[in-house]
Every structure is written in structure tokens, then in C-alpha cells.
Amino acid sequence: MKHLLHAAVFGLSATGAVAEVSVARGEYLVTGPMGCGNCHTPQGADGPLPGAELSGMLVDQNPGFTAIAANITPAGEVADWSDADLAKAIREGIRPDGSVIGPPMPIGLYRHISDDDLGSIVAYLRTVPAVENDPGKSVYNIPLPPAYGPPLTTVSAPAEGATVEWGGYVATISHCFECHSTPVEGVPDLAGHYGQGGLEFPGPWGVSVAPNITAAEEGIGKYSDEELAAIIQHGVRPAGERMLPPMPYPYFAKMTDQDLSAVILYLRSGPTAPPAEM
Ligand code: HEC
Ligand code: HEC
Structure with a gap:
């Protein structure tokens, strides 16, 4: 299963190494340091609304744009995307229809997510509860770049440690x-x-x-x-x-x-x- 998912998302890397895709690692990243919910989970008066994790919300409204972070639970638009599509949206900011994801989703930095971590994030997102919520669509008055950089095939991370x-x-x-x-x-x-x-x-x-x-x-x-x-x-x-x-x-x-x-x-x-x- 692990290998199938990896192959589906990335194909075999140039070195032939099989990535370690893990739902637990994905959960750690999404609910820990990467804090996806800080933008994607609706906020109540006391912080993130319980039971609504990752179902989308208005993040930023300014003259340049109204940014609405999408519902990224299995009840959102991403449900119909393949794992590779979802991976590309997160790391490169390009949706399956070719449209570009706007700020403040930090794509420039997410381009550094390693293949293993990206596969783990996608695997975890497939396991979160489906929450029915339509937060609406963003409007960008500023031009979005055609892409955030050249297409990525494989990205590695440095060795893990207190370094x-x-x-x-x-x-x-x-x-x-x-x-x-x-x-x-x-x-x-x-x-x-x-x-x-x-x-x-x-x-x-x-x-x-x-x-x-x-x-x-x-x-x-x-x-x-x-x-x-x-x-x-x-x-x-x-x-x-x-x-x-x-x-x-x-x-x-x-x-x-x-x-x-x-x-x-x-x-x-x-x-x-x-x-x-x-
Ligand atoms: C979403 C935006 C955001 C992110 C992401 C963020 N910060 Fe901050 N950070 C802030 C804001 C805003 C403040 C000021 C809060 C205040 O003054 O009450 C702050 C304050 C700080 C301070 C206090 C500095 C001082 O002089 O008092 C440190 C240190 C810090 N952040 C480090 C980090 C580190 C390290 C990370 C990543 C692991 C990080 N921040 C991620 C917005 C952010
Ligand atoms: C600083 C805020 C912020 C953070 C953090 C953030 N996002 Fe987003 N994300 C957004 C916004 C805003 C959009 C919508 C942008 C647009 O409409 O073009 C978005 C869009 C997306 C989309 C496209 C969904 C669709 O249906 O179009 C995916 C997938 C996504 N984010 C996943 C993630 C994941 C996974 C994380 C954590 C690893 C994350 N995001 C962290 C703000 C954020």
C-alpha cells in the first residue's frame, strides 16, 4: 500500500529509493509545525472550531485580494483530485485545472517539502473527517504568477537531527x-x-x-x-x-x-x- 501510494504520487525517484510515506508523519506536519489549520480551519471566538478542522475559511481581505483557504477535507473539491494532483497543488501551487493558488498559501516555501513529507501530508489529508463546508472562492485583484518556479520532480530534505x-x-x-x-x-x-x-x-x-x-x-x-x-x-x-x-x-x-x-x-x-x- 505504502509503495503503491508512493508510486502513484511520484513514480520512482532517480535513485530508485522508495520514499517513506507515513500517515503519522503527515498528521504531525499538518497539525504540528506546518499548521495548515491556522489558515484552513474556521475560527470561533475560542480558536479553531471543533469538528470543522481543515474545512476552509476567509484568511485575508485587503485591496489586493480576498483569500479564502479551501475546504481540504475529503468533502472538499480536493476529494476528486488524484494524490499526485493534491501533491502538486500543495508543493507547486498548481491545481489540476492548471489554475494557480494565490497568497497567503506559502507555496514559495512549500516548494522545499521533501517527497516523503509531501506523500505523508497527502496520505494524512485522505484520512481526516469529511466536513461539509463551502467557504467560498478567493478573488485576486493582483496578478498571480504563472507558476512559483520550474516544475519539480523530486525534492529531498537534509538528514533529520538537532542541526x-x-x-x-x-x-x-x-x-x-x-x-x-x-x-x-x-x-x-x-x-x-x-x-x-x-x-x-x-x-x-x-x-x-x-x-x-x-x-x-x-x-x-x-x-x-x-x-x-x-x-x-x-x-x-x-x-x-x-x-x-x-x-x-x-x-x-x-x-x-x-x-x-x-x-x-x-x-x-x-x-x-x-x-x-x-
Ligand atoms: C502567521 C504568521 C506567523 C508565523 C507563521 C510565524 N510567526 Fe512568529 N510572530 C508572528 C507575529 C504576528 C508575532 C508578534 C506577536 C505579538 O507581538 O504579540 C510573532 C512573534 C514571534 C517572535 C517574538 C519576537 C520578539 O522579538 O518578541 C518570535 C521569536 C517568533 N515569532 C518566531 C517564529 C518562528 C521561529 C516561527 C516558525 C517556527 C514563526 N515565528 C512563525 C507571526 C508569525
Ligand atoms: C498562510 C495561510 C495558509 C497556510 C498555512 C496553508 N494554506 Fe492552503 N491555502 C490557503 C489559501 C488562501 C488558499 C486558496 C488560495 C486561492 O484561492 O488561490 C489555499 C489553498 C490550498 C489548496 C488548494 C485547494 C483548492 O481546492 O483549490 C490546498 C490543497 C491547500 N491549500 C493545502 C494546504 C496544506 C496541506 C497546508 C499545510 C501543509 C496549507 N494548505 C497551508 C492558505 C494557507
């Missing part, structure tokens, strides 16, 4: 820098202002601003590892201050210790651009 490299991978697919890079013409500038902060998030909470998370003193340099862990996983600053949405704290709370340590190592290493696609 800078693995941390770079986890931070990338957790889209930290999609929120924390300075916007230029409304779009986070990953190439020139990686992690330098400034993007504003209006909401029922007022306006939150993503701070600088570079290694510098004005970034995360002023925090200890323990303080950073509390910030990232519990949304609490050292003085006890509760932090504002939309940083997906409850999702990051599920990060393994290894992944969290790796992310902190990566932030401290002072990266100035996303890892190269592999």
Missing part, C-alpha cells in the same frame, strides 16, 4: 519567514529582508506586527533558548506577556523537542535567505 540544516528545513516548511520577512509592495521579501520583520496582521485583536527574528540583538539575540521555546510554542514573552495571533503557537506547541531545538539553532546561525531548493 542547523534540519532546522532550516523545519523553519522553511513551517513558513516562519513568510510572516517574518519585511514586505516589499505587500509581498514578504525573502530574498532581501529575510526575517527582518514588519509585516502587519490586522484582526479582531487589533494589529499585530511580526518582529525581527534575525540572529541580531534586535532580533532573537536577546532571548535565551528557553525564552524562545516559550515564545514559539506558548505565545508568551519572558515578562509573561501573552502574544497576539496569527502566529500558530498551538500548532508549534506540537513540535518535537528535536525540531524546536533545530529551528532555534537555525535562527541563531543567522541565515539571510531560504535554503536552496534540493
Whole structure:
């Protein structure tokens, strides 16, 4: 079954290696560090609406666009897509009809998702409860790119461990820098202002601003590892201050210790651009 799914999604990789596709790994990624529900699960007054996980919601409304994250449960449009179609939509932002998925779905960063992790995410999404909900369709007044890059065939991840490299991978697919890079013409500038902060998030909470998370003193340099862990996983600053949405704290709370340590190592290493696609 595992092999069939893998073959259906990706075919055999150039090396002939069989990917490890696992529903448990997919669940960890979707409900943990990748926080898909932070955009795709309808929100009630007390956070994500129970029983409505991943059934779609309005994410962002601004002069450029009204972005509605789709119902990605087996009751949504994706139900009729093949596993390969769903994989391509998540990693390359292209639907089976050829249309391009718009922001803020962080496709530029999702292009780094490894074949194994992508197969695991797709496998998990097929197992979540089907929730009937039609959140509506997005409207983009800004032009969408024809694609987010050349077609991808195979993507690998660095070896898993408490290392800078693995941390770079986890931070990338957790889209930290999609929120924390300075916007230029409304779009986070990953190439020139990686992690330098400034993007504003209006909401029922007022306006939150993503701070600088570079290694510098004005970034995360002023925090200890323990303080950073509390910030990232519990949304609490050292003085006890509760932090504002939309940083997906409850999702990051599920990060393994290894992944969290790796992310902190990566932030401290002072990266100035996303890892190269592999
Ligand atoms: C920052 C918000 C955000 C995050 C995080 C996010 N998405 Fe999305 N996603 C969106 C938006 C908005 C759209 C719709 C864009 C459009 O209409 O063009 C979308 C569209 C999609 C689609 C296309 C569905 C369709 O029917 O057209 C899929 C599949 C999808 N997302 C899967 C995922 C998965 C899986 C994750 C987590 C690994 C994820 N998304 C994380 C915002 C997000
Ligand atoms: C959806 C957007 C979003 C994502 C994704 C996100 N953040 Fe944040 N982050 C914010 C916002 C907004 C704040 C400010 C909250 C406040 O001031 O109350 C913040 C605050 C922080 C802070 C506190 C900085 C300070 O100086 O006080 C750190 C550290 C941080 N984020 C790290 C991360 C890391 C690491 C990731 C990925 C694992 C991440 N963030 C993902 C939006 C985001």
C-alpha cells in the first residue's frame, strides 16, 4: 500500500529509493509545525472550531485580494483530485485545472517539502473527517504568477537531527519567514529582508506586527533558548506577556523537542535567505 501510494504520487525517484510515506508523519506536519489549520480551519471566538478542522475559511481581505483557504477535507473539491494532483497543488501551487493558488498559501516555501513529507501530508489529508463546508472562492485583484518556479520532480530534505540544516528545513516548511520577512509592495521579501520583520496582521485583536527574528540583538539575540521555546510554542514573552495571533503557537506547541531545538539553532546561525531548493 505504502509503495503503491508512493508510486502513484511520484513514480520512482532517480535513485530508485522508495520514499517513506507515513500517515503519522503527515498528521504531525499538518497539525504540528506546518499548521495548515491556522489558515484552513474556521475560527470561533475560542480558536479553531471543533469538528470543522481543515474545512476552509476567509484568511485575508485587503485591496489586493480576498483569500479564502479551501475546504481540504475529503468533502472538499480536493476529494476528486488524484494524490499526485493534491501533491502538486500543495508543493507547486498548481491545481489540476492548471489554475494557480494565490497568497497567503506559502507555496514559495512549500516548494522545499521533501517527497516523503509531501506523500505523508497527502496520505494524512485522505484520512481526516469529511466536513461539509463551502467557504467560498478567493478573488485576486493582483496578478498571480504563472507558476512559483520550474516544475519539480523530486525534492529531498537534509538528514533529520538537532542541526542547523534540519532546522532550516523545519523553519522553511513551517513558513516562519513568510510572516517574518519585511514586505516589499505587500509581498514578504525573502530574498532581501529575510526575517527582518514588519509585516502587519490586522484582526479582531487589533494589529499585530511580526518582529525581527534575525540572529541580531534586535532580533532573537536577546532571548535565551528557553525564552524562545516559550515564545514559539506558548505565545508568551519572558515578562509573561501573552502574544497576539496569527502566529500558530498551538500548532508549534506540537513540535518535537528535536525540531524546536533545530529551528532555534537555525535562527541563531543567522541565515539571510531560504535554503536552496534540493
Ligand atoms: C498562510 C495561510 C495558509 C497556510 C498555512 C496553508 N494554506 Fe492552503 N491555502 C490557503 C489559501 C488562501 C488558499 C486558496 C488560495 C486561492 O484561492 O488561490 C489555499 C489553498 C490550498 C489548496 C488548494 C485547494 C483548492 O481546492 O483549490 C490546498 C490543497 C491547500 N491549500 C493545502 C494546504 C496544506 C496541506 C497546508 C499545510 C501543509 C496549507 N494548505 C497551508 C492558505 C494557507
Ligand atoms: C502567521 C504568521 C506567523 C508565523 C507563521 C510565524 N510567526 Fe512568529 N510572530 C508572528 C507575529 C504576528 C508575532 C508578534 C506577536 C505579538 O507581538 O504579540 C510573532 C512573534 C514571534 C517572535 C517574538 C519576537 C520578539 O522579538 O518578541 C518570535 C521569536 C517568533 N515569532 C518566531 C517564529 C518562528 C521561529 C516561527 C516558525 C517556527 C514563526 N515565528 C512563525 C507571526 C508569525
